[in-house]
Amino acid sequence: MISDANLRRIPRETLEPTARRGIAVRPDTSKVEIGLNAAIVAVLDNEPVVLAVRESTDASAPEGLPFGPFEPLEHRTLEGGLRAWVAEQAGLDLGYVEQLYSFGDRGRHAEPGDAAPHVVSIGYLALTEASHIQELQRGLWRSWYHYFPWEDWRKGRPDILETELAPRLREWAERPPLKASPERPVRRQDRIRMCFGLDGAAWDEEKVLERYELLYEAGLVEEARRDGREASLSWSPPPRFGGMMRFDHRRILATAIGRTRAKIKYRPVIFELMPGEFTLFELQKTVEAILGPHLHKQNFRRLVEGAGLVEPTGDVKTRTGGRPAKLYRFRKEVLLERPAPGVRVKPGRVQ
Amino acid sequence: MISDANLRRIPRETLEPTARRGIAVRPDTSKVEIGLNAAIVAVLDNEPVVLAVRESTDASAPEGLPFGPFEPLEHRTLEGGLRAWVAEQAGLDLGYVEQLYSFGDRGRHAEPGDAAPHVVSIGYLALTEASHIQELQRGLWRSWYHYFPWEDWRKGRPDILETELAPRLREWAERPPLKASPERPVRRQDRIRMCFGLDGAAWDEEKVLERYELLYEAGLVEEARRDGREASLSWSPPPRFGGMMRFDHRRILATAIGRTRAKIKYRPVIFELMPGEFTLFELQKTVEAILGPHLHKQNFRRLVEGAGLVEPTGDVKTRTGGRPAKLYRFRKEVLLERPAPGVRVKPGRVQ
């Protein structure tokens, strides 16, 4: 127990009780709406997909994530509110859910013709097994690489990086910032290099949000134009990459992808995406669908078996195209044995 | 680029446009106040401290974190609002800031006699160098182990774990839950064992929030009683551990500690807490102040030097009590060389 000797007192020069100012005193100027947004992820046939919904049945209506406002009178918790909205909008009962981040930038919520009240978006990640998603009532499952084509490294480094993104990002980096920015700690060129793994830098598959934000700043995603960053950015309108989403939903999805990629390495959440029984190669394919690169098959087996993440069911799966594969299931006891069990593939070993 | 062949369509049976419901339509039932809360951390003489403020100058007034409501009209971003509040309440210009989590549970915000409007708390972590904190106007710096004595492993496993917490937690685990809980994935006994490293389980220094939440559920922290969980919990009032805080600020602080402990391992944020020049042993002591355990001195040197995190300044520090120590500085170039540079001490090697 620490004694209070280490406690430092600082003279209080200004004595007004500012600590409580505002709360319960000001009427409504400080009230905002909270939007609860869900990136619901599954892996279908080795494709990571996310549930997208449209405002109307019009196929040209913009896509977004399922969302709804937090209703403090109806919802006891934030996560409860999210589950309620998803159940109503998509007819889906969520299993694994985790909070991602709260976004509140002004301007990031505008839609054409919107009154744009101030909204703070709280993003959530939900993981669900592919077999559960038949019950869906509305919405469509889209590959998350539809929105982020540069994140798809399953067939090697995607061409779009060198041919499309790199030259336009470099052009943007050479354009001076409009207002002298308050001492950016890292230069634009270096940010681009580190985020996108250019000029020999390593690709870090977890930096999904950083990459999206950089493209947004550079005016290379549609949302930047929609939010009015157009005028300040481009002489000739540059192309814009990846499918757009409403509001700041693509930013939330970027956060969700990055979090998923990070989390499977130290929590056994990959099994939220798997059926009860699976072969080790199916497990590997699911991991690769999420992380991107090809993993060494024999070492992957050693990794997951050695970590005690799985146990054989005793059955085998035939018709694999060769020798039958043993079936495995998630070994729940690992939660009681290791503090941070996960598919510990090394970061930075990609390329 | 992924083709849209992988895109699945789900029949839309219910056609009502629920997606936009609520936003900008309902008047005020869905509006809430957002509280921005800062856990401002420094390391003073090898003690990790956090800035606490009191509602009034009365020394018995409850402590809390600096906070204020988000004002959408004044603050352009959430983080900007936080910085403004901290500047006003503590006269402190924050450097490194990161968002932690948004808490919205009803009931967690009550204070005696409060009208308790619904407030969603967004917690932030700020790291600052000890030499900066002289300029403070109000508030007091408290060891974070004052609030979480069981987290202090610098002198080995703290006694309070075995003598105080473990027996009371076990007693709570044997008491049946009041309402049959919806299939808890892990039993209470197992949660206790894994969270607190009992019965041979490893201590995971990052699980600060999980431990606090468990103590809250068990009624072993003062906040649980304040929030009205008393009646349902205890026959004879149990002791309550660690210094209490207002609202859910101790929960935010727990999140901040856990995040700090996790983050120094893969981002060079430890240097936010260090002066510009330091010896490797000072760096180690700072890491240990945060993580708890004693690290092997020679291996720690090998680790930070080998990772390219620091470079010698050429100067030495004398009066160390022995051979003078070389002074080092943070080597910023490491940000351009490695995707996730940090003090990669192994998790789970504690004990």
Place this chain on the structure above:
DNA sequence: CCCAGATATGCTCGATATGAGTATATTTGA
């Protein structure tokens, strides 16, 4: 002045984990 005590720093060594490759086992389908 010299030595004990204390800290800083350099180096070794065994255990373990990791990346990469080779070899063997079992199936399916031509």
Place this chain on the structure above:
DNA sequence: TCAAATATACTCATATCGAGCATATCTGGG
């Protein structure tokens, strides 16, 4: 019946990690 495909087992060089020994260089006291 064999080729092709996949599954699985095993090997080996290397990197990393935990732990300890050894040396360097200061301060303070006799």
